[in-house]
Amino acid sequence: MKLKLTLALALLLTSLTSMAADLSQLAAARTWQKLLHMPAMASASEIETPSFFLAKNGAVDAEAELRATLRLFHENAQQMCRFPARAAWLAQQQLLSFDYRQCDKLMQWLGGQTPDSVSVVFADGFLENPASFYGHLLIRVGSTSDTSARQLMANSFNFGARVPHDEDPVSYIIKGLVGGYRAAYSTTHFYRYDINYAEAELRNLWNYRLSTSPAQSRLLIWHLWELLQTDYAYFFSSRNCAYHMARALELVTDSQLVQSHDPFVLPADIIQRLNEATIDGHAAIAKRHLQPSRLYQFQQRWSQLIPDEKALLNAWLRNPGYFELTDFPAQSQQKVADVLTDFYAYRLHQLDQGTPEHQRLQREKQQLLRQRMLLPMTTGHDWQLAEPSAPESAQAPGLLRFGLDYTDTGSDSATRLSMNFRPAYYDVLQRQQGRLPNATLTMAELGLSADRNSLELEHFWLLRLHTLNESVSGLPGDGGASWGLELGWQRDRLRQPADDLSPIVTASYGHAFRIKNERVNLSLRTELRDPSAYVGGILAAPQLQWLSEGNRWRSQCTLRYEFDPGSRLEEPWYAGCEMAWHIAPQQDIRLSVARQKGSRIQLGWSWYW
Amino acid sequence: MVRKLAVTAAAVLIAGNMLAAPKAQANAFGGVNPWQQCGIGAMIFPNHGLAAAISNIIWDLGTTAVTSATVSQETCEGAGTFTAIFVTESYVQIEEQLAVGDGEHLNAMLQLMGCTQAQQPQAIKKLRTDYAAHMGTASYSGQSQVEKAEALYYTAADAVAHCQAS
Numbered sequence: 001m002k003l004k005l006t007l008a009l010a011l012l013l014t015s016l017t018s019m020a021a022d023l024s025q026l027a028a029a030r031t032w033q034k035l036l037h038m039p040a041m042a043s044a045s046e047i048e049t050p051s052f053f054l055a056k057n058g059a060v061d062a063e064a065e066l067r068a069t070l071r072l073f074h075e076n077a078q079q080m081c082r083f084p085a086r087a088a089w090l091a092q093q094q095l096l097s098f099d100y101r102q103c104d105k106l107m108q109w110l111g112g113q114t115p116d117s118v119s120v121v122f123a124d125g126f127l128e129n130p131a132s133f134y135g136h137l138l139i140r141v142g143s144t145s146d147t148s149a150r151q152l153m154a155n156s157f158n159f160g161a162r163v164p165h166d167e168d169p170v171s172y173i174i175k176g177l178v179g180g181y182r183a184a185y186s187t188t189h190f191y192r193y194d195i196n197y198a199e200a201e202l203r204n205l206w207n208y209r210l211s212t213s214p215a216q217s218r219l220l221i222w223h224l225w226e227l228l229q230t231d232y233a234y235f236f237s238s239r240n241c242a243y244h245m246a247r248a249l250e251l252v253t254d255s256q257l258v259q260s261h262d263p264f265v266l267p268a269d270i271i272q273r274l275n276e277a278t279i280d281g282h283a284a285i286a287k288r289h290l291q292p293s294r295l296y297q298f299q300q301r302w303s304q305l306i307p308d309e310k311a312l313l314n315a316w317l318r319n320p321g322y323f324e325l326t327d328f329p330a331q332s333q334q335k336v337a338d339v340l341t342d343f344y345a346y347r348l349h350q351l352d353q354g355t356p357e358h359q360r361l362q363r364e365k366q367q368l369l370r371q372r373m374l375l376p377m378t379t380g381h382d383w384q385l386a387e388p389s390a391p392e393s394a395q396a397p398g399l400l401r402f403g404l405d406y407t408d409t410g411s412d413s414a415t416r417l418s419m420n421f422r423p424a425y426y427d428v429l430q431r432q433q434g435r436l437p438n439a440t441l442t443m444a445e446l447g448l449s450a451d452r453n454s455l456e457l458e459h460f461w462l463l464r465l466h467t468l469n470e471s472v473s474g475l476p477g478d479g480g481a482s483w484g485l486e487l488g489w490q491r492d493r494l495r496q497p498a499d500d501l502s503p504i505v506t507a508s509y510g511h512a513f514r515i516k517n518e519r520v521n522l523s524l525r526t527e528l529r530d531p532s533a534y535v536g537g538i539l540a541a542p543q544l545q546w547l548s549e550g551n552r553w554r555s556q557c558t559l560r561y562e563f564d565p566g567s568r569l570e571e572p573w574y575a576g577c578e579m580a581w582h583i584a585p586q587q588d589i590r591l592s593v594a595r596q597k598g599s600r601i602q603l604g605w606s607w608y609w
Numbered sequence: 610m611v612r613k614l615a616v617t618a619a620a621v622l623i624a625g626n627m628l629a630a631p632k633a634q635a636n637a638f639g640g641v642n643p644w645q646q647c648g649i650g651a652m653i654f655p656n657h658g659l660a661a662a663i664s665n666i667i668w669d670l671g672t673t674a675v676t677s678a679t680v681s682q683e684t685c686e687g688a689g690t691f692t693a694i695f696v697t698e699s700y701v702q703i704e705e706q707l708a709v710g711d712g713e714h715l716n717a718m719l720q721l722m723g724c725t726q727a728q729q730p731q732a733i734k735k736l737r738t739d740y741a742a743h744m745g746t747a748s749y750s751g752q753s754q755v756e757k758a759e760a761l762y763y764t765a766a767d768a769v770a771h772c773q774a775s
Contacts, residue, residue, distance in 0.1 A: 147726075149717035153695075191699060191714070199701070334709075341705050366750060369708040373741035377710025377733070 023070075026093060027063035034251045035086055035223060036062055039260050046247065046260065049230040070095060081106060082229075084222035085251075092215075100218070106225065109155060109187070110141075115221050116214035117142035120249065121156070122206040122271050122391050123197045124293070125436055127467055133441055134425060135267040135391070136197070137245045140190055141221050142209065152191040157224045157248075159185050159241040161234040176236040183234035185227045185244070194291070200349045202295040206391055208271065211279050211286040216252045223251050237443075242267040253277045253284055264398075264423040264443075268391045268434070275392040290387050294349070298342035299472040301383050305339060312336050317343075317475070320364040335381055337372040344368065347477045394434025395608040396586055397424040403590070403604025405449055405458075410598050411497045416449040418458065418604065428466060428547065429554045429580035430588065430608075438468040438512075438519060438547060445488075457501060461488035468512045468521050468547060482512040482521040482545075494596040495569065496534030504529045508543065521545040525560060536566025541574070555579040571597040580606075643693045644759045692721040696765070697758040704761065707737055724769045731772035732765075739764050 026032060030040070036058070037046045045059045054072055058065035069086055072079050073096055080087035080096075081103035091098040100106055119140040126132035139157040146154065161181040163172065175181050197203045212220065227248060232239060243265040246257040257273045258265055277284040292300065305313065312328055313336045328336075344365035351358040401420035407413065422445035426435050442465075447458035466484035474480070486506040493499045510523020523543050531537035543560035557577040562569060576594030583589055586608045594600045643649050696703060699714045706712025710733055724732050743749060743760055752760070 147716070147720070148713040149720050152713050152717050189695075191695070191717075195698065195702075338709065341708065345701065345705065363750060366744060369704060370741055370744045372708035373737050373744070377737070 023066055024063055026095075027066040031089055031251070032066060033062050035089060035226075036065060037247055038062060039247075040256060042260060046232075047230050048232050052226075052230050077102075083226050085219055085226050088215075088219050088222055100222065106222075109225070111153065111155070113141065113143050113150070113154065114145070115141045115143055116217050117144060118210045118212055118217045118220050120208045120210065120245070120271070120274060121193070122208070122267060123193075123201075124203040124206075124391075125268075125441070126201050126203050127436070127439070127441070127465065128201070132201070132203075133465075134242075137241050137267045137270060138193055139220075139224060139245060139248070140207070142217075152189070152194070154190045155187055156190045156193055157185055157187050157245075158193070159183060159244045176234065179233040179235050179239075181234040182231050183239075183241075183244070184231040185224065185248075187224075187228060198291055198293045199345065202293040202346055202349065204293045204296055204388070205291040206271070207289040207291060208274065208285045209287040209289070210249075210252065210284055211282050212252050213280075216279065220248070220252050224248055237264050238262060240265060242270045246270045246273070249274070252279050254279060254281065266397055266424055268394060269397060271391045272394070272396070285392075288390060290385070290390075292385060294342055294346040295478065296388075297385070298339065298346055299478065300385055301335075301339045301342060302473045302475075302478075304384060305335060308332070309336050313339060313343075316340060316368070320367055330376065331381055333375055334372075337368060337375070338383070340368050341365070341372070343475060350477045389433035391434045395426065395431055397426065398422065398609040399445075399606060400609060401590065401604045401606040403602055406601045407493045408599050409493055409497045409499065414451060416451045416456075418447065418449045418602065420448075420604070420606075421446045422461075427464075428468070428556060429578060429590070431582050431585075432549075432554075436467065438470070440464055440466040440484075456491065457489070459488060459490040461486060461490075463487045466508075468519055468545070470512045470514050470519055480512060482508070482510045482523050484508040484523075484525075492529075492532075492535065494574070494594060494598045494600060495571070496532060496597070498532065498534065500530075500532065502530040502532070510543070517548070519547040521547070527562075531566065531568075534568055534570065536564040536568050538566075539564055539569070552582045553580060554582075643690045644697070644755060647690055647693075649690070649694055649697055649755070692718070693758075693762055695721060696762045697755055700754050700758040700761060704740075704757075707733070707740060710734075710737060718765060719769060722766060722769045724772065728769070728772045732768045735771055736765055736768040739768060 033040075036053075038044065039046065043060060045053070047053075047059065050059075053059050053065055053068075055061065055064040055068035058068060069083065070090065073087060073090070080098050081100075084098070084100055084103060084106060087096065087098040088100070090096050119142055121138040121140050123132075123136040123138070125135045137159075141155045141157075142151065143154075161176065161183040163181060167175075171180075194205070198205050210217070210220075232244065234240065243258055243262070245267075246265070249270075250257055253274070255277060257270060257277060274284050302310070309332050312332060316336065317340075344361055348358060348361055348365070351361070399420060399422045401418075403418045403420075404415060405418040406415045422442050424443045425441045427440040427442060428438055432438075442461060443463055445459070445461040445464065447460070449456050449458050464484075464486045466482070468482045469479040471479035484507065486504065488504060489501050490504050491499050491501050505528045506525060508523045508525040510521055512519065512521045514520070521544070523545070525541045525543045527539040527541075529535065529537060529539070539562045541560040541562040543558060545559075546557045548555050555577060558574070560574050562572045562574060564572070574594070574596045576592065578590065578592035581589045588606045590602070590604045590606060592600075592602045696718055699718070702712065702714040703718055706715035715733065716729060719729050719732055720726075740761065743764060749757070
């Protein structure tokens with residue numbers, strides 16, 4: 001009897017010891033730690049919501065959290081529905097059994113969909129809202145058996161700051177930069193994002209289907225579902241949608257996509273990293289698909305109209321109330337009606353509701369659609385959609401440039417070494433792949449120069465934003481404008497001999513158009529600056545810019561005449577040209593020449609990282 | 610099943626007299642008008658445009674705001690109400706696709722109404738004719754998007770019921 005008891009105790013002890021060892025091992029598994037958002041080598045979770053953890057010290061002790069999770073799940077199986085990813089993973093480890101179909105809320109949310117795939121959706125940058133300059137990421141739940149209509153209904157995840165509706169722009173920027181907002185994951189049907197991004201904001205949506213297995217896809221979806229109960233401090237440049245979406249995606253990728261200390265994390269970066277990442281040793285992205293914005297679709301279709309059809313379209317727009325499409329061949333009628341529909345759709349989103357122009361276009365669209373409904377259904381014409389270069393083909397966002405800088409201020413000349421650095425994002429002379437075309441968008445750009453005696457700050461641009469948005473069709477709302485905004489400090493070596501660093505704000509607005517292959521911008525530029533003995537506090541200038549490109553180069557020349565109300569400026573004419581030779585995927589050589597009162601020649605080698 | 614019943618009931622009640630039968634239309638949702646009593650219009654278009662409303666609310670399937678004391682939350686959360694929300698929010702796309710005769714929003718609406726893929730061409734054909742007639746009425750251009758969506762919904766329900774019956 002004694003022997004039996006001893007043996008039983010020994011067996012129990014062995015079993016408990018072995019289970020404890022197993023649990024320690026399981027708690028150290030990367031997948032478990034990823035489920036808790038504990039980055040490799042980190043001592044604590046990045047999840048800031050205490051209720052996400054079941055153990056008191058669960059945020060810092062993965063094993064305690066594992067034990068608490070198992071305890072809770074065994075006590076109350078329904079709790080697995082609150083943490084379906086944890087439950088699914090523990091079921092894979094054969095520690096319990098879990099069937100997501102027992103979870104009512106989850107099933108209601110799925111709405112009949114059987115998810116077995118996941119796509120990451122990248123929305124192109126949107127220059128009308130600073131928070132959207134760098135694009136946006138969504139994650140879309142998919143099923144291989146989905147029809148296209150069903151895909152429209154698919155659930156999708158978003159991550160964003162909770163910004164009060166009436167927040168003023170200054171608070172918005174400051175709070176966004178310093179962590180003044182809370183942010184959270186949210187979910188809704190994909191069609192709503194499609195309306196918001198592709199229709200209203202006219203941004204292309206890039207769908208990247210991941211190469212996850214059905215089980216991996218579900219694990220990721222369940223995990224995102226779990227994350228709906230968490231929230232975070234929001235930092236525009238680092239702890240943003242890109243960062244938190246990437247952290248969720250790391251659950252299935254073989255390597256990390258972001259680092260905790262990354263000062264800048266951009267949505268396009270995540271797409272590039274995902275493009276280089278693997279899932280179980282295979283390329284993480286299985287398939288890419290473009291969902292065009294309404295404006296891009298219009299431009300594409302417009303380009304496919306023959307001259308007679310373009311004339312027909314313009315005739316309709318000149319006199320929509322009295323023009324009959326039926327006077328033309330059937331296929332032309334249908335093609336023109338399609339393109340006109342796209343025109344009205346994007347234009348109505350650009351205009352404020354309730355304005356006379358909006359109401360007029362709404363009436364015209366109504367007439368058009370009614371006429372179209374009376375035409376046969378099929379067009380017999382397949383519109384082609386040329387895909388612009390994809391976001392992952394873009395150069396890396398960081399810049400480091402070294403060069404030589406020769407300056408002649410009129411009274412003095414010097415040659416100095418120069419260094420430029422910026423964490424993000426791109427300028428108009430870089431390779432155009434994967435970027436908004438003919439645009440500059442840089443943040444925190446630092447320029448230094450040095451000679452044997454001194455090291456000087458040449459400039460520090462908080463923001464530089466320019467866009468030369470040429471029109472494809474010439475119709476209203478389809479480009480045709482150029483605008484720019486610069487904010488920072490700059491040492492002015494061209495206008496004055498005393499080259500003090502001055503705070504500067506510039507703004508420009510004008511007309512962008514094309515002459516053959518050259519892009520031209522005629523604009524009015526205003527500059528506000530710290531006045532000196534040589535330059536007034538405000539300068540206004542009509543400006544001509546000329547942008548050219550070849551196979552592996554781009555150049556831009558600028559000519560302007562500056563009016564200084566203070567009459568301190570000695571030389572009002574500014575002329576300058578800059579050229580970039582794209583010598584390698586992540587490198588270029590820059591040469592720039594500029595002249596006003598003084599003159600400057602710069603030569604540099606750029607590396608994008 | 611509930612959805613099919615709702616659609617069928619709507620179709621039977623409003624056939625041939627869509628615009629002049631508000632009471633019959635309400636029966637499509639078991640005596641409820643989701644646009645008026647579940648707050649669809651107010652929720653989707655509070656004071657701003659559709660896009661602004663969409664970007665600022667976190668949405669769950671069938672979430673609605675009951676705006677009538679006679680209607681229960683449960684009634685407002687039915688699948689039929691979701692279809693009503695979808696049609697209202699996607700009205701612009703559905704109307705355009707209806708003009709062409711094809712499109713994923715149009716197909717999605719018909720699918721939600723219980724129209725099979727095989728039945729869709731017939732339903733679309735009828736819906737185009739009926740809705741073109743509605744667009745020609747004097748009242749159409751004065752309607753808000755919510756009102757147009759409501760009319761489109763019932764016209765579509767009628768077209769679906771018609772092709773299901775044939």
